[in-house]
Amino acid sequence: MSDDDDFDDDFYRPPQSTTAGLMFPARSKLTVRGFTLAMLPAEKRWRQITSASQGERETCLLALADPNLWNLHDQPETVAFLDVDGRQRTHRFDYLAEYRDGSKVALAVKPEARVESLSFRTTLKAIRRDLPLGFADKVCLVTEQNRHPKEVQNAQLLNFFRRSPDADADALTRERIASLTDELSIQELIAPLAIGARGYRAAFRAIFAGLLQANTQELISTNSIVTPRKGN
Numbered sequence: 001m002s003d004d005d006d007f008d009d010d011f012y013r014p015p016q017s018t019t020a021g022l023m024f025p026a027r028s029k030l031t032v033r034g035f036t037l038a039m040l041p042a043e044k045r046w047r048q049i050t051s052a053s054q055g056e057r058e059t060c061l062l063a064l065a066d067p068n069l070w071n072l073h074d075q076p077e078t079v080a081f082l083d084v085d086g087r088q089r090t091h092r093f094d095y096l097a098e099y100r101d102g103s104k105v106a107l108a109v110k111p112e113a114r115v116e117s118l119s120f121r122t123t124l125k126a127i128r129r130d131l132p133l134g135f136a137d138k139v140c141l142v143t144e145q146n147r148h149p150k151e152v153q154n155a156q157l158l159n160f161f162r163r164s165p166d167a168d169a170d171a172l173t174r175e176r177i178a179s180l181t182d183e184l185s186i187q188e189l190i191a192p193l194a195i196g197a198r199g200y201r202a203a204f205r206a207i208f209a210g211l212l213q214a215n216t217q218e219l220i221s222t223n224s225i226v227t228p229r230k231g232n
Contacts, residue, residue: 036060037163042071042098050074056094056109059142061155063097063107067210071098076106081130084122091127096136106136112143148217157220158208161201169195173202177211180228187222 034057035048049064049072051057063072076096083089095107110120121141128139172193180189190199200222207214212226 036064036159038064038072038159039162040064040069040071041100052094053109055111055142055144055147058147058152058155059107059109060095061152061159062147063095065151065155065158065208066097066099067208068099068101069097070100072096073098079127079131079135081127083126091123093136093139103138104136105138105140106131107140107142109142112145115141115143150217150219154216154220158204161204164201166198166202169193169198169202170205173199173206174211177206177228183225183227185222186220186224186226189226190222 034051036051036057037046038049039046049060051060051074060072060074063069073096074094076093078090078092080088080090091108093106094109097105097107099105108120108124110118115121124139124141131139172195173190176189176193186200186203190203193199195202203212203226204220206212207216207220207226210229213229214220214224214226218224
């Protein structure tokens with residue numbers, strides 16, 4: 001057998017383990033641990049991204065759906081801060097998102113009720129004030145009020161569709177988009193391609209790749225209206 005025969009670029013590779021700095025107990029009354037599989041532009045390999053609640057999982061999916069996202073770190077290193085009483089404390093953000101423009105956003109995910117009961121907005125101000133230089137350019141609090149249910153559903157579908165890449169269908173869809181000048185339904189967009197459901201999935205991916213514009217606060221279907229983004 002030659003060296004070329006030994007090399008198989010399609011050979012199965014298991015996803016990389018999470019890079020989380022904190023692992024939650026498998027069984028707990030306070031956390032519900034789960035993983036989301038993702039291939040981020042920074043890594044080009046599938047990786048597990050951990051979440052300890054449904055809110056964290058939804059936030060993770062929404063972050064992954066952003067075409068400007070470059071990398072997403074789950075449970076990054078802790079940061080030290082002085083609380084409102086002047087005591088030294090530490091905090092671990094749920095996610096640290098890196099974007100293609102080089103900016104970084106630290107995400108704190110909590111239910112709105114706990115934010116209020118813990119006065120967490122005040123705490124977050126102290127954390128933001130004492131962030132180490134270069135850790136993040138922005139700090140964001142994410143509650144259920146910031147996650148639109150339909151956007152979450154679309155982000156979940158997107159993550160599912162991305163796990164079955166289809167370069168040929170994506171290429172045909174990009175060519176079709178390049179010829180568009182006006183709005184139309186996804187069904188009208190993909191009908192000439194004659195590739196069935198593969199076309200719908202490719203159009204769905206094209207929306208979140210920034211090639212098409214659609215109302216993502218509605219569940220994206222073949223009836224959804226899309227328009228080509230200017231500059232694409």
